[in-house]
Amino acid sequence: MRAEIISVGTELLLGQIVDTNATFLAQVLAELGIDLYFKTTVGDNWARIQQVTKEALSRSDLLLFTGGLGPTEDDLTKEAVADLLGLELVREESVEAHIRALFEQRRRPLVESVLKQALIPRGAKIIPNRWGTAPGLIIEHGEKILILLPGVPREMKGMVREGVIPYLHSRGFTGKEVIRSRILRIAGAGEALVEAKLAGLLSRANPTIAFLAHRGEVHVRITAKGNPEEVAAMLEAAEQEVRGRLGELVFGIDEESLEEVVGRLLRGRRLTLGVVESCTGGLLSHRLTNVPGSSEYLVGAAVPYTKRAKMQLGRLKEALLREAGEVSPEVSVAMAREARALLGSDLGLSVTGVAGPQRVGELPVGTVYIALAAPEGEEVEEHRFGEEPGREGIKWLASQAALNLLRLYLLRGLNGRRS
Amino acid sequence: MRAEIISVGTELLLGQIVDTNATFLAQVLAELGIDLYFKTTVGDNWARIQQVTKEALSRSDLLLFTGGLGPTEDDLTKEAVADLLGLELVREESVEAHIRALFEQRRRPLVESVLKQALIPRGAKIIPNRWGTAPGLIIEHGEKILILLPGVPREMKGMVREGVIPYLHSRGFTGKEVIRSRILRIAGAGEALVEAKLAGLLSRANPTIAFLAHRGEVHVRITAKGNPEEVAAMLEAAEQEVRGRLGELVFGIDEESLEEVVGRLLRGRRLTLGVVESCTGGLLSHRLTNVPGSSEYLVGAAVPYTKRAKMQLGRLKEALLREAGEVSPEVSVAMAREARALLGSDLGLSVTGVAGPQRVGELPVGTVYIALAAPEGEEVEEHRFGEEPGREGIKWLASQAALNLLRLYLLRGLNGRRS
Numbered sequence: 001m002r003a004e005i006i007s008v009g010t011e012l013l014l015g016q017i018v019d020t021n022a023t024f025l026a027q028v029l030a031e032l033g034i035d036l037y038f039k040t041t042v043g044d045n046w047a048r049i050q051q052v053t054k055e056a057l058s059r060s061d062l063l064l065f066t067g068g069l070g071p072t073e074d075d076l077t078k079e080a081v082a083d084l085l086g087l088e089l090v091r092e093e094s095v096e097a098h099i100r101a102l103f104e105q106r107r108r109p110l111v112e113s114v115l116k117q118a119l120i121p122r123g124a125k126i127i128p129n130r131w132g133t134a135p136g137l138i139i140e141h142g143e144k145i146l147i148l149l150p151g152v153p154r155e156m157k158g159m160v161r162e163g164v165i166p167y168l169h170s171r172g173f174t175g176k177e178v179i180r181s182r183i184l185r186i187a188g189a190g191e192a193l194v195e196a197k198l199a200g201l202l203s204r205a206n207p208t209i210a211f212l213a214h215r216g217e218v219h220v221r222i223t224a225k226g227n228p229e230e231v232a233a234m235l236e237a238a239e240q241e242v243r244g245r246l247g248e249l250v251f252g253i254d255e256e257s258l259e260e261v262v263g264r265l266l267r268g269r270r271l272t273l274g275v276v277e278s279c280t281g282g283l284l285s286h287r288l289t290n291v292p293g294s295s296e297y298l299v300g301a302a303v304p305y306t307k308r309a310k311m312q313l314g315r316l317k318e319a320l321l322r323e324a325g326e327v328s329p330e331v332s333v334a335m336a337r338e339a340r341a342l343l344g345s346d347l348g349l350s351v352t353g354v355a356g357p358q359r360v361g362e363l364p365v366g367t368v369y370i371a372l373a374a375p376e377g378e379e380v381e382e383h384r385f386g387e388e389p390g391r392e393g394i395k396w397l398a399s400q401a402a403l404n405l406l407r408l409y410l411l412r413g414l415n416g417r418r419s
Numbered sequence: 420m421r422a423e424i425i426s427v428g429t430e431l432l433l434g435q436i437v438d439t440n441a442t443f444l445a446q447v448l449a450e451l452g453i454d455l456y457f458k459t460t461v462g463d464n465w466a467r468i469q470q471v472t473k474e475a476l477s478r479s480d481l482l483l484f485t486g487g488l489g490p491t492e493d494d495l496t497k498e499a500v501a502d503l504l505g506l507e508l509v510r511e512e513s514v515e516a517h518i519r520a521l522f523e524q525r526r527r528p529l530v531e532s533v534l535k536q537a538l539i540p541r542g543a544k545i546i547p548n549r550w551g552t553a554p555g556l557i558i559e560h561g562e563k564i565l566i567l568l569p570g571v572p573r574e575m576k577g578m579v580r581e582g583v584i585p586y587l588h589s590r591g592f593t594g595k596e597v598i599r600s601r602i603l604r605i606a607g608a609g610e611a612l613v614e615a616k617l618a619g620l621l622s623r624a625n626p627t628i629a630f631l632a633h634r635g636e637v638h639v640r641i642t643a644k645g646n647p648e649e650v651a652a653m654l655e656a657a658e659q660e661v662r663g664r665l666g667e668l669v670f671g672i673d674e675e676s677l678e679e680v681v682g683r684l685l686r687g688r689r690l691t692l693g694v695v696e697s698c699t700g701g702l703l704s705h706r707l708t709n710v711p712g713s714s715e716y717l718v719g720a721a722v723p724y725t726k727r728a729k730m731q732l733g734r735l736k737e738a739l740l741r742e743a744g745e746v747s748p749e750v751s752v753a754m755a756r757e758a759r760a761l762l763g764s765d766l767g768l769s770v771t772g773v774a775g776p777q778r779v780g781e782l783p784v785g786t787v788y789i790a791l792a793a794p795e796g797e798e799v800e801e802h803r804f805g806e807e808p809g810r811e812g813i814k815w816l817a818s819q820a821a822l823n824l825l826r827l828y829l830l831r832g833l834n835g836r837r838s
Contacts, residue, residue: 015442023434281708282701289700300728309719
């Protein structure tokens with residue numbers, strides 16, 4: 001069975017509101033094992049609603065509509081679809097009674113136009129609306145199924161749970177066949193390199209593997225279809241294969257962020273961390289403190305954003321800044337050492353760099369030095385992000401690189417030596 | 420001219436990422452007075468990309484594609500569209516040279532597959548990509564125009580501004596009738612209060628006024644339609660009316676963030692700022708440093724995330740923490756004073772609070788104290804955000820309140836007294 005989502009609403013088409021309904025419906029379909037191939041957004045226009053419906057009927061079996069069921073002049077979905085299918089609209093008593101009762105309860109005057117929501121295409125099944133006025137509708141048209149739902153998320157979701165899912169179960173879509181995904185998150189390599197390492201795993205039909213590039217991360221999405229047990233086994237096997245080829249490039253799965261993974265490793269080893277970050281300006285510390293319980297391992301941070309602050313708050317020597325340069329590997333290492341002293345922590349992590357828009361001396365925008373200080377020594381890394389990411393992009397990429405350096409230290413020791 | 424947007428990407432179809440590109444393109448089309456009638460989302464599938472392109476060609480004159488131009492196997496848009504139109508792909512020297520140079524500059528190994536992005540449909544105009552690798556493409560096919568853009572927002576937007584808009588202008592779409600909006604941004608009041616203050620302004624047809632609630636802000640969107648001069652006058656007049664009723668609740672317009680506005684005020688008054696933030700964990704400093712040139716006024720920050728760090732890095736007395744409590748107005752004021760001393764700045768701003776998940780003593784999650792220290796004295800505010808916003812939500816709302824406190828001080832002095 002092939003499904004298609006049709007979102008009706010001029011404000012959706014013009015991008016003035018975000019289509020969260022389609023996202024929700026896509027997840028429901030995946031859970032039921034129903035393939036979703038197209039999603040169309042169209043405005044509140046009779047002719048165009050009919051046009052996209054006609055096309056959808058020619059290529060899909062299950063059509064899910066959201067929006068356009070309300071009481072205003074702009075609400076046309078039901079009328080346009082019924083007209084296309086040749087179904088007359090009939091007044092449904094139970095729905096009219098429900099609407100009248102709702103307005104009485106809210107002590108609002110009933111405007112007659114509201115009652116157009118009680119007109120139902122002949123033969124349609126009604127999904128009651130316990131949260132508002134317009135009922136949902138299920139129309140069986142030959143071999144096709146058309147389901148019309150309100151655009152209000154709360155109403156739509158309630159109807160999906162109470163009406164649509166039971167209906168699709170009764171039609172044989174019991175979720176015995178599901179489509180599930182697992183995402184492996186990678187730091188320290190770009191999309192092209194990851195794809196090269198996974199060559200040969202990519203041309204399968206089930207499970208499939210797809211790449212998503214994010215700033216400072218690559219996501220490998222494994223998608224499997226089958227019954228829940230088969231799917232779990234396929235996802236597990238594919239994950240192991242991918243990890244076998246990518247090793248430590250994989251830092252987490254699904255929603256796990258670098259900062260969560262680092263937090264788990266620090267907690268597990270009972271180590272504390274101090275941060276001295278200039279170019280990331282607080283972002284590194286902000287990310288670390290987004291993780292609940294982070295005060296167990298993050299003692300604190302200093303953000304010496306100017307040269308003066310590097311000397312005063314950061315306690316760096318003026319001679320060092322002058323000789324090595326404010327942005328340099330030497331200053332980065334000194335900042336990481338100071339982090340341990342200033343915060344009284346086991347480990348120190350530092351970031352110094354050129355976020356732009358100006359260069360610093362000979363160093364182009366996007367040059368960043370990251371250092372880690374541990375009891376047994378220090379290590380430092382240089383990155384060249386270029387100016388394309390922009391100021392916020394450079395800050396983000398630098399924070400990713402810093403968290404990844406710390407993660408790899410916690411996994412395999414300083415400069416890769418096991419400690 | 421009828422336009423249609425085609426967003427290519429399985430992750431978009433399945434709702435795993437939000438289609439912000441389509442929103443942006445819809446606004447660009449509105450500016451040019453070009454009608455947008457359909458928006459279709461389709462997965463990374465050759466046959467289905469061709470199917471939706473064929474339909475679009477039958478009903479629209481201008482097709483705008485985003486996504487699927489990258490280097491991986493899943494990137495199919497260009498190849499599928501070229502094949503449908505019967506255009507061969509030709510290697511373009513300038514694009515290949517650009518890609519090679521970019522990889523050299525970033526010191527990354529060039530994986531050969533990346534060079535597929537240098538293949539161009541014969542006859543297509545190239546829109547250079549100054550921010551990444553894949554060029555944009557403009558294909559004139561009989562009376563139709565097909566424009567292919569990358570999915571990476573930064574790259575897509577740059578190409579639209581530098582390539583697509585000039586091209587559409589040259590084809591005669593100069594935007595004589597436009598639809599434009601202006602957003603007034605409000606901090607310090609919720610949606611219901613703002614709506615009450617604007618009662619009476621709301622029922623107009625042109626310009627229209629709409630409310631958008633965001634975390635810690637309310638946006639009032641004024642939308643006007645007409646020729647550019649009329650629209651500019653309507654927006655100006657409506658803005659003045661709204662400001663007349665809301666006064667200092669309005670902190671900026673359109674894209675201006677609180678941190679940008681604060682930065683402008685600090686720079687104008689030649690004042691420097693130091694921050695000591697515990698519960699916001701670096702977010703306040705991160706936001707301030709997102710603004711280019713912020714090192715002119717932000718000296719730096721300290722993030723004492725634990726009690727020990729409040730004493731060691733923050734130099735607070737243990738007696739004070741014990742008697743007043745770690746999270747208290749007294750500690751907040753002490754932190755703000757210390758910010759001035761630690762960073763050597765004119766002003767100090769502090770945040771201490773309960774981000775959760777645990778209460779602190781009697782204080783429920785979401786209790787936050789914000790203080791400002793100036794040469795002439797200090798002020799402190801209490802906020803109760805509750806636990807509904809969650810950890811990240813409480814951090815954000817606290818940073819908004821801190822920036823707003825600083826903004827109001829810079830506008831009208833300590834505790835509202837002009838200084």
